[in-house]
Amino acid sequence: MNSLFTLLPTKMISKIDINGIKIDYEKYLTELINNSRYFMSLTGRIKFEKVLEQSHGEPDVVAGNYALDFKLLVNQEFVNAKLKSLPNVDYSHVKEGFIFVNDKAANKGNLTQIQANGLFIRFMRRLASMKENQIEACGNDMENPLYSTVKMLKKEKNLLVFLPCIVNVDGCGISSVATTFLSSLFALRDNINNDTFATLLCQDGYFYILKYENGGFRCFDKVHKLLEPSFNEIYSMTQFLENN
Numbered sequence: 001m002n003s004l005f006t007l008l009p010t011k012m013i014s015k016i017d018i019n020g021i022k023i024d025y026e027k028y029l030t031e032l033i034n035n036s037r038y039f040m041s042l043t044g045r046i047k048f049e050k051v052l053e054q055s056h057g058e059p060d061v062v063a064g065n066y067a068l069d070f071k072l073l074v075n076q077e078f079v080n081a082k083l084k085s086l087p088n089v090d091y092s093h094v095k096e097g098f099i100f101v102n103d104k105a106a107n108k109g110n111l112t113q114i115q116a117n118g119l120f121i122r123f124m125r126r127l128a129s130m131k132e133n134q135i136e137a138c139g140n141d142m143e144n145p146l147y148s149t150v151k152m153l154k155k156e157k158n159l160l161v162f163l164p165c166i167v168n169v170d171g172c173g174i175s176s177v178a179t180t181f182l183s184s185l186f187a188l189r190d191n192i193n194n195d196t197f198a199t200l201l202c203q204d205g206y207f208y209i210l211k212y213e214n215g216g217f218r219c220f221d222k223v224h225k226l227l228e229p230s231f232n233e234i235y236s237m238t239q240f241l242e243n244n
Contacts, residue, residue: 004177006166007120008201009238012231013072013164026050028231029070029162030061032199032207035228038221039209042066059157069157073182073198074164075123075145120165128181135185153188158195167200171222174200174208178217186212201225 013025027050033039034047043063051058059067127135139150153159167177178198189196189212196212206222225231 003168005117005121005124006168007117008164008166009235010116011238012234013074023234025072025162025164026060026070028228028234029160029199031228031230032209032223033061033068033160035223036209036221039063067158068195069155069159071152071159071161072164073149073161074120075149124181127185130184132184132187135188149185150188153186154192156192156194158197159189160197160199163198163200165201166203168203171202171204171206171208171219174202175210175217175219178210182212182217183215186217187215190215 011023015022015024030048030050039048040046043066046064048061048063048068050061054060060070061068135146135150138144138146139154141147153161167174169177178200182198186196186198198210198212198217199207200210201207205225207225207228208219209221209223210217210219
């Protein structure tokens with residue numbers, strides 16, 4: 001169990017700047033679906049484009065008549081705490097082939113990568129153990145860590161939910177993993193007449209695209225991470241920060 005999930009670098013799922021470049025997971029998820037044969041079949045091969053104006057609940061991307069929202073399945077407070085633990089990095093010379101890293105002084109509030117993985121695994125275990133009515137009740141308590149997640153899944157939109165980790169299984173087992181850990185949570189979508197997808201990156205280097213339906217997950221497509229230049233660029237600039 002402890003080796004099932006390995007978190008992606010925290011900066012990959014945070015909308016921050018690196019050397020003047022906005023880091024945005026929506027960009028590499030857009031590349032993902034634009035390289036997916038399944039999603040292209042939904043849109044008649046029309047590519048998805050990012051919706052720039054989203055002040056009134058507009059979707060994240062659209063392709064023809066099909067709209068989609070991207071959502072992260074992670075606790076934002078955890079992400080913020082992990083970001084504070086990372087070294088300060090000067091990327092201004094990255095085009096010249098080097099960067100400067102200034103480690104932060106150790107303190108009790110800093111999270112190592114091992115500790116971060118442990119917290120994420122406990123989060124996933126909790127999801128797997130909770131009943132549907134318990135998860136539903138979390139949406140009534142603003143102090144509950146799952147409050148925003150419950151509200152997110154109740155949105156009447158087409159959703160693609162991204163788990164920001166590597167699942168250390170072969171792709172053939174990913175539907176079973178998703179059903180074990182996520183089916184109770186995704187039951188919130190049972191009475192919503194919109195598509196519900198999840199994407200998970202496996203140890204074989206493929207993003208697997210799963211659709212939630214009838215209480216479980218079915219794999220519809222896979223896209224290798226080599227086809228996602230935005231993902232690979234961000235990963236190369238951030239993964240070395242979280243090896244401790």
